[in-house]
Each structure stands twice: as C-alpha cells, then as structure tokens.
Amino acid sequence: MNAPLIDPFQRAISYLRVSVTDRCDFRCVYCMSENMTFLPKKDLLTLEELDRMCSTFIGLGVEKLRITGGEPLVRRDIMTFFRAMTRHLDSGALKELTLTTNGSQLERFAADLHAAGVRRVNVSLDTLDEGKFAEVTRWGRLPQVLRGIDAAQKAGLRVKINAVALKGFNDSELFELTEWCAARDMDLTWIEVMPMGDLGNEDRLDQYWSLKDLRARLAERYTLVDLAERTGGPARYVRIEETGQKIGFITPLTHNFCESCNRVRLTCTGELYMCLGQEDMADLRAPLRASPQDELLEDAIRRAIGRKPKGHDFDYSRQRADGQMSRHMSHTGG
Numbered sequence: 001m002n003a004p005l006i007d008p009f010q011r012a013i014s015y016l017r018v019s020v021t022d023r024c025d026f027r028c029v030y031c032m033s034e035n036m037t038f039l040p041k042k043d044l045l046t047l048e049e050l051d052r053m054c055s056t057f058i059g060l061g062v063e064k065l066r067i068t069g070g071e072p073l074v075r076r077d078i079m080t081f082f083r084a085m086t087r088h089l090d091s092g093a094l095k096e097l098t099l100t101t102n103g104s105q106l107e108r109f110a111a112d113l114h115a116a117g118v119r120r121v122n123v124s125l126d127t128l129d130e131g132k133f134a135e136v137t138r139w140g141r142l143p144q145v146l147r148g149i150d151a152a153q154k155a156g157l158r159v160k161i162n163a164v165a166l167k168g169f170n171d172s173e174l175f176e177l178t179e180w181c182a183a184r185d186m187d188l189t190w191i192e193v194m195p196m197g198d199l200g201n202e203d204r205l206d207q208y209w210s211l212k213d214l215r216a217r218l219a220e221r222y223t224l225v226d227l228a229e230r231t232g233g234p235a236r237y238v239r240i241e242e243t244g245q246k247i248g249f250i251t252p253l254t255h256n257f258c259e260s261c262n263r264v265r266l267t268c269t270g271e272l273y274m275c276l277g278q279e280d281m282a283d284l285r286a287p288l289r290a291s292p293q294d295e296l297l298e299d300a301i302r303r304a305i306g307r308k309p310k311g312h313d314f315d316y317s318r319q320r321a322d323g324q325m326s327r328h329m330s331h332t333g334g
C-alpha cells in the first residue's frame with residue numbers, strides 16, 4: 001500500500017473533485033458569460049486518462065470522488081467513466097462516488113448513475129419560478145430539471161439541492177425553497193456567491209446575500225439545531241426541527257474553514273488545484289502522458305500536495321473583492 005497523501009499541515013487528502021468538462025448547456029449569470037470560449041478538445045483528458053488519474057489518486061488514499069464541471073453529464077460517453085469507477089467502489093477503496101449537476105440530463109442518466117454505484121447527487125437549483133430560472137441560467141428550463149430530480153429520486157438517488165444565495169433574486173423564496181425541499185425529503189445547501197471569473201455583466205457585490213442574514217431569517221420561523229457534522233469542506237449544517245431536514249451553509253467568504261481542508265481539485269485538462277482560492281496549480285497531464293506507468297504521475301501528485309497552502313484569501317471586507325480569482329468556477333468545478 002502506498003503512503004497516503006498528507007499535506008504540510010498534516011491534513012490527509014481523501015477527497016478529490018474532478019471537473020470532466022468545461023462545457024455546459026446552461027449559462028448561469030454568476031458562472032459563465034453568454035459567449036464562452038471553451039477549451040480545444042485535445043486539451044481535455046480523455047475518459048481513459050480521467051480513469052487513470054482518478055485510479056492513481058484512489059491508490060494514494062482518496063476515498064471520495066465528486067464529479068463536476070461545467071456540466072458533467074454533457075460530456076460525451078461520461079457513463080463509461082462512471083461505470084469504470086464502479087470497480088473501486090466494489091473493491092472498497094472508494095467509499096463514495098458522487099456528482100454535482102444542473103439536473104438537465106438527469107432524466108436520461110439517473111438509472112445508469114445508480115447502477116454505477118452513485119447514491120447521492122447534488123442538483124443546483126436557485127429558484128422555483130420558471131421565468132427567474134430562465135433568467136439566472138439563461139439557457140436552462142425549469143421543468144426539465146424538475147423532471148430530472150423526479151427521475152433521480154425514483155432511481156433511488158438521494159438528492160441534495162444547492163442554491164446560490166442572491167440578494168434581490170431568491171431571498172424572497174427562502175421559505176418556499178425550504179418547504180419544497182422538505183416535502184420531497186431533500187436537504188438544501190446555500191452557497192454564498194463567490195468572486196470567480198470576470199463575467200463583465202454582473203456586479204457580484206450587489207448580489208451578495210450574506211448567509212448570516214439568511215440563517216437569521218430562517219431562525220425567525222424555525223428551530224435550528226447546529227450539527228457537529230464536518231465534511232472537511234466549507235459547509236456548516238443545521239437541522240430544522242420542524243421539518244427534520246438538513247440545511248447547509250457554504251460561506252467561503254466569511255468563514256475560515258481551511259484548517260480542516262481534506263480536498264483538492266482536478267480540472268478537465270489535468271491541472272491540480274490545491275486550494276479553491278489560490279492560483280497555484282500543478283500540471284498532472286504532462287507526467288500522465290509522459291509514461292504509461294504511474295510513477296511519474298504519483299510523484300507529481302505528491303509534490304503538488306506538498307505545496308498545498310494553509311488557506312485562501314477571499315475577502316469582501318473592504319467592499320471590493322480582494323483575492324478575486326480570474327478563473328471561472330466551471331474551470332475548477334466549484
């Protein structure tokens with residue numbers, strides 16, 4: 001057995017998030033511009049390379065894989081990759097295989113995902129209003145996503161909803177979204193909007209809705225019980241006593257969660273980002289392509305983990321987005 005991946009701050013890296021494409025069938029206003037230029041196909045890792053990359057990480061102790069993008073389910077033949085990962089679930093090396101999706105293709109793929117061993121999916125959904133949904137996703141259509149969620153639940157997948165908290169947009173739907181999720185036995189996680197990418201069409205400081213405020217509003221109506229649960233990521237959880245559902249808060253801007261960080265992110269071109277909020281990355285595609293054996297790749301992964309920083313530095317406190325990132329969420333996969 002290979003030595004596990006431990007970073008310089010004694011954090012064990014057990015969680016890999018993998019972006020399998022930069023493309024998407026939506027154009028969410030906070031994530032992409034309307035005319036995105038996508039990467040040339042030859043720059044993307046092939047499905048076989050994605051398999052080798054993930055399998056190497058699993059060999060080094062990664063126990064949880066989250067597949068993301070762009071929209072992971074628009075990558076051609078992506079089910080081949082999911083099915084290939086089943087062998088690691090079967091061997092017990094991989095404890096969980098999950099994905100984050102906009103839901104548009106779930107109606108088609110939910111049963112196959114379940115058959116491949118996926119048991120939970122995160123579906124991003126910011127509003128239950130058809131008009132507003134089309135406005136925020138530009139190209140998305142709500143009924144299609146709702147059918148996808150139905151299909152996922154029918155296939156036996158546990159669904160968690162992720163919503164980006166946007167002032168003047170979905171703050172009016174706080175209780176409606178909470179109750180809709182509760183009625184369908186779904187947990188709901190709110191994400192603070194992050195200063196990622198230069199989209200040129202939105203002033204994200206204007207849209208910023210603090211989750212502290214969101215939580216206070218929830219507490220006016222419900223009894224919130226803090227949960228000790230930590231996932232090694234930026235989410236904190238409460239349980240709503242009245243509905244039993246879990247509500248998550250992802251607050252990368254206002255909380256320091258870095259001390260327990262257990263994750264790294266791989267882009268669809270094989271760049272490994274050790275921290276969501278920092279530019280430093282390691283190219284893993286070159287060592288992967290340089291040799292059919294995995295030694296070079298393993299060595300590059302270990303060297304990269306050896307430079308995982310202690311934390312990041314997003315900061316809205318001076319009314320400008322310090323630590324602003326030039327890369328889009330669709331690049332690192334959120």
Ligand code: SAM
Binds near residue numbers: 068072192
């Ligand atoms: N396409 C899939 C989806 O939408 O779920 C997966 C990729 S998407 C980049 C992952 C998550 O990042 C989504 O929940 C999305 O809402 C979130 N996201 C994108 N841009 C964001 C931003 N600027 N701030 C906060 N969250 C963002």
Ligand code: SF4
Binds near residue numbers: 024025031071124330
């Ligand atoms: Fe696509 Fe997800 Fe970005 Fe929306 S948030 S544009 S669905 S990648």
